[in-house]
Amino acid sequence: SYELTQPPSVSVSPGQAASIPCSGDKLGNKYACWYQQKPGQSPVLVIYQNTKRPSGIPERFSGSNSGNTATLTISGTQAMDEADYYCQAWDSNIVVFGGGTKLTVL
């Protein structure tokens, strides 16, 4: 079965850029999405089709996907961005999630 791998945790200082990688075999050939989840809340879509932002998502969120790695980048990270982030792709119609990355802003 297809697998997506994320680092368990990433730390960033306020105002700096945070990058969260997601790796999978030939992931660049698939569409990747990213979700933000804060404690007690449902996940929220922040990036779809590798690079697109839904309405209401701040411009500081951006995405890329090439080769075997998709990356979520948060520029000018704010305290409110502290959350768990999950990458997601499809493999033959099946939804696949990465294990999640806890972003700490300190």
Place this chain on the structure above:
Amino acid sequence: EVQLVESGGGLVQPGGSLRLSCAASGFTFNSYSMNWVRQAPGKGLEWISYISRSSSSIYYADSVKGRFTISRDNAKNSLYLQMDSLRDEDTAVYYCARDNPWSGIVWGQGTLVTVSS
């Protein structure tokens, strides 16, 4: 506005059964495949089941295969998950999820299932 509202969660003993429902609104339900995704306490997201628009294709994760049954009623804009032979490790928040490779996943608010004696 797209809305997915889950119901049917609760406390059940090991070996018991529950049926989850998801009421969809704000979009043409029969135009989208649907999924159930769960999240155990303190853990990540786990996809558990998929159903195509016409119910012609259905898939399950190995962790629930043979115990859970997904179904939908397009006339009622509803998605279901029949859960039998429940185990302690099935304790989780269960999300109804509309997926589309061109627009990502839309999530419900989730319903908590607790399996405990």
